Amino acid sequence: MNTKALPRISTIFILLAAVCLAISLFVPIWQIELNAPQYPEGLALQIWASKIAGDVDIINGLNHYIGMKTLHTKDFIEFTILPYIISAYVVLFLVVAWRRTKKLLNIACAAFILFGVVAMVDFWIWEYNYGHNLDPNAAIKVPGMAYQPPLIGFKQLLNFGAYSIPHIGGWLFVAAGILLLAAMVVARPASKPKLPKNIVAILTLIVVTALSSCGTKGPERVNLNKDACEYCRMTISDGRFAGEIITKKGRVHKFDDIACLLNFEKAQEQSSVKARYVSDFLKNDELIQAAPAWYVATSGIKSPMNGNVAAFASKEAAEAHAAQWKATVETWEQLAHKMNHPHDNPESHHH
The missing domain is CATH 1.20.140 (Butyryl-CoA Dehydrogenase, subunit A; domain 3)
Incomplete structure (x- = not known):
C-alpha cells in the first residue's frame, strides 16, 4: 500500500x-x-x-x-x-x-x-x-x-x-x-x-x-608495441623506460624514454602538468610517480632515444644498480635539471 x-x-x-x-x-x-x-x-x-x-x-x-x-x-x-x-x-x-x-x-x-x-x-x-x-x-x-x-x-x-x-x-x-x-x-x-x-x-x-572522479587520475597503462611516443613519434616497445604525463585537463601523453618526457615538458607550459609517471626499471611497464622515484643515468644501459636513464621505486634498488654500473643515484629534480640544462653540468651524466 x-x-x-x-x-x-x-x-x-x-x-x-x-x-x-x-x-x-x-x-x-x-x-x-x-x-x-x-x-x-x-x-x-x-x-x-x-x-x-x-x-x-x-x-x-x-x-x-x-x-x-x-x-x-x-x-x-x-x-x-x-x-x-x-x-x-x-x-x-x-x-x-x-x-x-x-x-x-x-x-x-x-x-x-x-x-x-x-x-x-x-x-x-x-x-x-x-x-x-x-x-x-x-x-x-x-x-x-x-x-x-x-x-x-x-x-x-x-x-x-x-x-x-x-x-x-x-x-x-x-x-x-x-x-x-x-x-x-x-x-x-x-x-x-x-x-x-x-x-x-x-x-x-x-x-x-x-x-x-574529482580526485587525481592515476596513470593510464602503456600499450607496448601499439602506443606512440608523444615527442619522437616512435612506437613504445621497451616497458622499462616508458613515461607518462597527465595534464590538468586530463590529457594523457605517453613517452618511450624519460628524455622524451622531459623534452616534451620543456616545450609545454609547466603549469599545465598535473602528474608525471615513469616506468619502474625492475618491473617492466609498471608506472610509478616520477617525483618520489630514484634515478640512475649511465651509458651502461641503452634506452630507446639514448636518454639512458633507469627509474627505481626504492633508493636501495637504485643504489644497488648504480654500484653495478659505477654511476650515481639522483632525484627527479636533479635529473630534470641536468637533462634540461646540460651546459650547467661540468661532468656528463654518462660514466
Missing part, C-alpha cells in the same frame, strides 16, 4: 540521491571538448549549474570568426534558475526520506525523470540555435555548414572534433536516478523482495565512483 512506510534501505538510497544532487551544485555538470591540431591540449567548455566555465574566451574568439554567438553566463536564464531547481529536488528527496511514503517516492521519481527529459531537450535546443544561427557577415563562411555540437558523443566540426559528455555533476545526476529507482524496487509491494545483502554497498559504490 502507498501509505505503508518505506523500508529503511529505500530511505538510505533516497538520502544518497539527495547528497548526489547537492554535490552537483558545486562541480561541472557537462563538458564539451574540442580537439584540433592547433590545440594539442584541446579546449573545454564546462557547464555548471550556475555558469559557463573553461576555455570560454578562446572559444568565443573562434566563434567570432565563423559567425557563432559568443557565450556569456548572463545570457542564459537557465544559470539563474537551475541552482534553485536542483536545490528544490534536494529538499523534495529529503522530505520523501522523512515521510517515508511510497506515494511521495513515486511523485519524486516521476518529477526527476521529467526534469531530466526537459533539461536535455532544452540543451539540444540551445545547441541547435548555437550552431545554426550564424552571423552572415562572419570572416569565415562555409555554405550549408552548421556548427551544432553533439547532444552526447562525438561530432566532427570542420577541423575540430567535438565531444559532448557528462562531467562529475552529470554522473552524480545519473547516480541519483539509479538510487531512486533502487529505492522504488526495494519498496515494491512484493512480500519482502529478495535482494543481495550487500545491495547498499553496491549502490553506495556507484556514488563513490562518481565522486572519485
Whole structure:
C-alpha cells in the first residue's frame, strides 16, 4: 500500500540521491571538448549549474570568426534558475526520506525523470540555435555548414572534433536516478523482495565512483608495441623506460624514454602538468610517480632515444644498480635539471 512506510534501505538510497544532487551544485555538470591540431591540449567548455566555465574566451574568439554567438553566463536564464531547481529536488528527496511514503517516492521519481527529459531537450535546443544561427557577415563562411555540437558523443566540426559528455555533476545526476529507482524496487509491494545483502554497498559504490572522479587520475597503462611516443613519434616497445604525463585537463601523453618526457615538458607550459609517471626499471611497464622515484643515468644501459636513464621505486634498488654500473643515484629534480640544462653540468651524466 502507498501509505505503508518505506523500508529503511529505500530511505538510505533516497538520502544518497539527495547528497548526489547537492554535490552537483558545486562541480561541472557537462563538458564539451574540442580537439584540433592547433590545440594539442584541446579546449573545454564546462557547464555548471550556475555558469559557463573553461576555455570560454578562446572559444568565443573562434566563434567570432565563423559567425557563432559568443557565450556569456548572463545570457542564459537557465544559470539563474537551475541552482534553485536542483536545490528544490534536494529538499523534495529529503522530505520523501522523512515521510517515508511510497506515494511521495513515486511523485519524486516521476518529477526527476521529467526534469531530466526537459533539461536535455532544452540543451539540444540551445545547441541547435548555437550552431545554426550564424552571423552572415562572419570572416569565415562555409555554405550549408552548421556548427551544432553533439547532444552526447562525438561530432566532427570542420577541423575540430567535438565531444559532448557528462562531467562529475552529470554522473552524480545519473547516480541519483539509479538510487531512486533502487529505492522504488526495494519498496515494491512484493512480500519482502529478495535482494543481495550487500545491495547498499553496491549502490553506495556507484556514488563513490562518481565522486572519485574529482580526485587525481592515476596513470593510464602503456600499450607496448601499439602506443606512440608523444615527442619522437616512435612506437613504445621497451616497458622499462616508458613515461607518462597527465595534464590538468586530463590529457594523457605517453613517452618511450624519460628524455622524451622531459623534452616534451620543456616545450609545454609547466603549469599545465598535473602528474608525471615513469616506468619502474625492475618491473617492466609498471608506472610509478616520477617525483618520489630514484634515478640512475649511465651509458651502461641503452634506452630507446639514448636518454639512458633507469627509474627505481626504492633508493636501495637504485643504489644497488648504480654500484653495478659505477654511476650515481639522483632525484627527479636533479635529473630534470641536468637533462634540461646540460651546459650547467661540468661532468656528463654518462660514466
